Amino acid sequence: MLEINNLNAFYGSIQVLWDVSLKVNKGEIVALIGSNGAGKSTLVRTVTGLLRATSGSIKFLDHPIENLPSHVISEMGISHIPEGRRLFTDMNVLENLEIGAYPRNAWKNKGKTLEHVFQIFPRLKERGHQLARTLSGGEQQMLAMGRGLMSEPKLCIIDEPSNGLAPMVVLEVFDIIKSLRDQGITILLIEQNVRHTLEISDRAYVLENGRVVMEGDCATCLASEHIKKAYLGL
Amino acid sequence: MEKFLDVVIAGLLLGGLYALIAMGMSLQYGVARVLNLAHGEFIMLGALSTWTLYTVFDISPLIAVAICGPITFVLGFLIHRTMFRKLLSSSTNQGIFESTSMLASFGLMYVISNLAFMAWGPEIRGYSYLMDTVSIGGALFGARRLVTLGFALAIGVAFYIFLSRTKIGKAIRAAAQDPATAGLMGVNINMVLAICFGLGAAMAGIAGVLVSMCYPVNAAMGIEYLTVAIIVVVLGGLGSIPGSFIGGFLLGIIGSIVSFIEPGLTVVAYYAIFVILLLVRPKGLLGK
Numbered sequence: 296m297l298e299i300n301n302l303n304a305f306y307g308s309i310q311v312l313w314d315v316s317l318k319v320n321k322g323e324i325v326a327l328i329g330s331n332g333a334g335k336s337t338l339v340r341t342v343t344g345l346l347r348a349t350s351g352s353i354k355f356l357d358h359p360i361e362n363l364p365s366h367v368i369s370e371m372g373i374s375h376i377p378e379g380r381r382l383f384t385d386m387n388v389l390e391n392l393e394i395g396a397y398p399r400n401a402w403k404n405k406g407k408t409l410e411h412v413f414q415i416f417p418r419l420k421e422r423g424h425q426l427a428r429t430l431s432g433g434e435q436q437m438l439a440m441g442r443g444l445m446s447e448p449k450l451c452i453i454d455e456p457s458n459g460l461a462p463m464v465v466l467e468v469f470d471i472i473k474s475l476r477d478q479g480i481t482i483l484l485i486e487q488n489v490r491h492t493l494e495i496s497d498r499a500y501v502l503e504n505g506r507v508v509m510e511g512d513c514a515t516c517l518a519s520e521h522i523k524k525a526y527l528g529l
Numbered sequence: 530m531e532k533f534l535d536v537v538i539a540g541l542l543l544g545g546l547y548a549l550i551a552m553g554m555s556l557q558y559g560v561a562r563v564l565n566l567a568h569g570e571f572i573m574l575g576a577l578s579t580w581t582l583y584t585v586f587d588i589s590p591l592i593a594v595a596i597c598g599p600i601t602f603v604l605g606f607l608i609h610r611t612m613f614r615k616l617l618s619s620s621t622n623q624g625i626f627e628s629t630s631m632l633a634s635f636g637l638m639y640v641i642s643n644l645a646f647m648a649w650g651p652e653i654r655g656y657s658y659l660m661d662t663v664s665i666g667g668a669l670f671g672a673r674r675l676v677t678l679g680f681a682l683a684i685g686v687a688f689y690i691f692l693s694r695t696k697i698g699k700a701i702r703a704a705a706q707d708p709a710t711a712g713l714m715g716v717n718i719n720m721v722l723a724i725c726f727g728l729g730a731a732m733a734g735i736a737g738v739l740v741s742m743c744y745p746v747n748a749a750m751g752i753e754y755l756t757v758a759i760i761v762v763v764l765g766g767l768g769s770i771p772g773s774f775i776g777g778f779l780l781g782i783i784g785s786i787v788s789f790i791e792p793g794l795t796v797v798a799y800y801a802i803f804v805i806l807l808l809v810r811p812k813g814l815l816g817k
């Protein structure tokens with residue numbers, strides 16, 4: 296579904312991604328893990344057109360997308376739920392969700408999609424007219440995810456959804472991500488919470504200093520000495 | 530006391546114009562991040578075009594609103610699509626864009642104003658239209674000024690409804706807060722920015738039509754209105770559209786009171802307010 300090949304990316308003159316290749320197949324949850332500053336967010340920012348790679352290719356459903364603007368990529372069916380939630384804080388919950396359905400086809404179905412999103416996140420329904428910035432951290436993450444679902448995406452890229460949330464809420468977020476996959480949404484999940492992530496994912500990529508240092512199915516990763524030492528604290 | 534009320538009403542009439550002018554500038558800065566120094570020139574274009582339409586083609590200024598509004602919109606839209614978009618894509622960050630775009634708009638100001646001098650010459654132009662007076666609470670006011678206020682209010686309200694209810698209006702608000710994320714949601718950012726710049730230009734163009742109904746106009750008038758726009762935009766809070774709307778009326782009332790006491794001091798008072806604001810409350814009335 297998503298195929299990234301030999302991607303190199305820079306911020307100014309500093310190279311952040313080195314020859315990164317990554318693949319996400321339909322129906323999978325693929326985990327992208329790595330410590331702070333490894334380049335995970337940079338990688339997904341190049342996928343959704345927020346940053347241009349200097350070389351390499353990105354294909355979505357076999358179409359090259361590396362030169363497309365963000366809004367076209369969103370229309371094609373990739374939803375990027377960004378790090379730090381990036382809600383429209385001066386707009387209320389409903390308006391945030393509506394903007395999520397901005398692509399033309401999604402806009403037509405937004406009534407129905409909204410019902411569906413409220414089923415997944417009942418608390419958003421109660422908070423409908425509240426400004427996004429008055430929500431709790433957990434609710435804000437729910438809103439960011441709900442907003443990301445409003446475009447009826449084929450692929451959801453979720454960047455550090457559990458960051459800054461209470462342990463109980465973290466579990467809830469992971470449960471929801473698992474249920475999204477069961478509804479047929481393919482997921483690329485970026486996380487620092489390595490254990491939970493590897494437990495719900497099918498395959499994983501480990502990014503260190505802008506390079507993919509390991510890839511494979513999650514069971515293998517969980518058993519790897521390197522992962523145990525570096526990410527699981529064992 | 531009655532005299533005071535007259536002065537306040539006169540201030541509201543002037544304030545409507547200021548509010549409209551500043552709202553346009555605020556939209557261009559708040560969303561498109563261009564502090565458009567050519568804003569006054571769009572007002573001048575609206576004003577002189579209306580003068581030509583009325584005195585040469587006998588087209589009423591009220592109809593000129595419907596002509597100049599769309600034309601200045603398209604002009605602003607195209608200027609953004611070409612010049613500002615190019616600057617935006619070559620700027621590595623927002624700060625750089627804000628300074629290069631301001632310099633570019635400074636150049637644009639000279640280009641437009643020189644073209645206008647070639648087209649209309651330096652003469653001061655005026656015409657008489659809607660010269661009836663209306664009595665409000667005993668004081669007499671020109672009907673044309675009331676029309677001006679009516680337009681300013683109607684455009685302010687219509688614009689508010691546009692922003693809060695329509696799909697593109699919501700996209701504009703989202704883009705003002707976080708353009709990159711709005712893009713992720715499927716909003717075509719370059720299009721939204723060009724539309725905002727065009728709408729800002731149209732507000733200036735329409736304001737120009739209204740100005741020409743009440744005051745003499747010429748090709749050099751832009752700078753005077755640019756100054757007012759900048760003061761009101763700072764007063765209301767840089768980039769805050771409601772702030773500009775309220776700020777416009779506030780400055781209109783202040784201007785009216787000062788000119789009642791001592792007409793020569795009006796402009797001085799504007800500058801004094803500007804400087805004091807920058808020192809005491811740089812974020813303005815409703816700024817963040």
Ligand SMILES: Nc1ncnc2c1ncn2[C@@H]1O[C@H](COP(=O)(O)OP(=O)(O)O)[C@@H](O)[C@H]1O
Nearest residue numbers: 306307311329330331332333334335336337338
């Ligand atoms: N906007 C930026 N400008 C310059 N450098 C950046 C920017 N964003 C991130 N970086 C740098 O790029 C590297 C990778 O960052 P990032 O992709 O955010 O890592 P991760 O998401 O894995 O924590 C880090 O060294 C970070 O300091």
Ligand SMILES: [Mg+2]
Nearest residue numbers: 335336337378
């Ligand atoms: Mg990150």
